[in-house]
Amino acid sequence: MASKQIEKIIAKYLIDQASFEELDDLELWATKPENEQEFINYVKVNYTIDYNLKKTDTFKTKRLITNLIQEEKRRLKQRRILNYTKYAAVLVGILVSVYLFNQNKLNNSIENTPIIVNTIQTGTDKATLTLEDGSQVALEKGDLYETQNVKSNGEELVYEAGSSKEIVYNYLTIPRGGQFFVKLSDGTKVWLNSESQLKYPVAFIDGVDREVELVYGEAYFDVSPSKKHKGAKFKVFNQSQEIEVLGTQFNLKAYKDESNIYTTLVEGKVAVNFENRIQKLLPYEQSNVNLKTNDLVITEVDVYNEISWKDGVFSFERKPLKEIMKVLSRWYDMDVVFENKSLEEVKFFGVLDKQQNIEEILKTIKKFKIIESYEIKNKVIILK
Incomplete structure (x- = not known):
């Protein structure tokens, strides 16, 4: 062909x-x-x-x-x-x-002249950071934000490398018309698409499984390997699905207004656990979980079509x-x-x-x- x-x-x-x-x-x-x-x-x-x-x-x-x-x-x-x-x-x-x-x-x-009253703007880098005390910080392109353990230039959010003895969570919420990048304290990189929310620890506990939650939306993960963190696995939760990671890159799409969850593996290894059914993915494979029928289907896909949004x-x-x-x-x-x-x-x-x-x-x-x-x-x- x-x-x-x-x-x-x-x-x-x-x-x-x-x-x-x-x-x-x-x-x-x-x-x-x-x-x-x-x-x-x-x-x-x-x-x-x-x-x-x-x-x-x-x-x-x-x-x-x-x-x-x-x-x-x-x-x-x-x-x-x-x-x-x-x-x-x-x-x-x-x-x-x-x-x-x-x-x-x-x-x-004959050309039909369209009626145009246009207030639609192209998307840009913007997000809302919710801190552990519930306070919120607006992150926008061109604005600077910095605290003791995190800083942002308005296009990305970077957490200080290190570990903690207790888990404290932040939320990063991306609105419609937005996108944002966050680097977690373990070095894991996450690109968040429009209308998405990620829940994650400010710092992870040494040797304990690293867990984050894509509450909704779409995210691309470039995960820091377990060997750099005393063997601690990296897990991503979403609704009734759990993804176990061993150093890899993958895309997770799970929007609130859609009844399917798509996990696309770019490289490395992941295991998708949906209602105690575990399915391992190979690179260039995608799992499709249908929340209405509870079906889980694996197919091969053109990875570029699935992840090009982050570029x-x-x-x-x-x-x-x-x-x-x-x-x-x-x-x-x-x-x-x-x-x-x-x-x-x-x-x-x-x-x-x-x-x-x-x-x-x-x-x-x-x-x-x-x-x-x-x-x-x-x-x-x-x-x-």
Whole structure:
């Protein structure tokens, strides 16, 4: 099947983000005879959403994409633009069938002017720290905070290395439209996504299991190994699930408004314990706990899609628009209404730079006819 790299290059090409080198690679791949069937399958399997693909001449389509690549290369040369940016630049409704077979409709259609009253802001570093006495401290980008055992520059929270004879807890709460990084006293690093809360000790007790709780939300853990802490294991609790760690990196997603808990192992070892059922995960495996049915399922996943958020990118692969908008609503602190309910299940893949303006994303989706139009009313987006 078409490689991940080719998929990414096609995505970049459709949104004018591909470099000369990437266009060369795409052209070389698309014109090789041995890739003809691969190309046909790639279009049919990945990007068809009932656009009469079966009636299309695939050979002509292949020639068309080659011509379009050549045109794009000439345009780049004329403008002297070499784009080397990271591929995860824009959320796209990357539907090749839509683009290739409906280009005339895109060019000739009358644009629907969206209604825009926009107060939606891009997310940023911010959190609320709740201390052991119940007092709260607002942490925001650019603000400094420091006490005897913890300091923050507004983008991260770092606890002093050391141990304690008793456990005292702090909470770090990330609102919608926020993100934050915390380094625990044992050296464990935790990235927290929007709308999340972590409960953890200010300092751990030497030789005793290190325990934290993801109360809700999503977090990426880079755990300090047990051998550095007299063999003390690291455990993460969430609702009825317990994760036992032996020095590893993993992602845990457990939002309040979702009935599934996802644990994705990047490297190392973890054991997921759900209602006394213990399941060990291998790297690139994900456990999915369904809280409604009490089922626990293990699958292999593309790890990058699960953890890219911590590096400033949202990566979506064949995700329904409804699911994508739920992710975006947390980061942009907004609500989304589907006026056209059939749009909720439209699947595509694409990537989003988390610093993008929400209007740029909506314009891209509209450009590829995934939606007909949209409205922004203060902090509510209506998709039509």
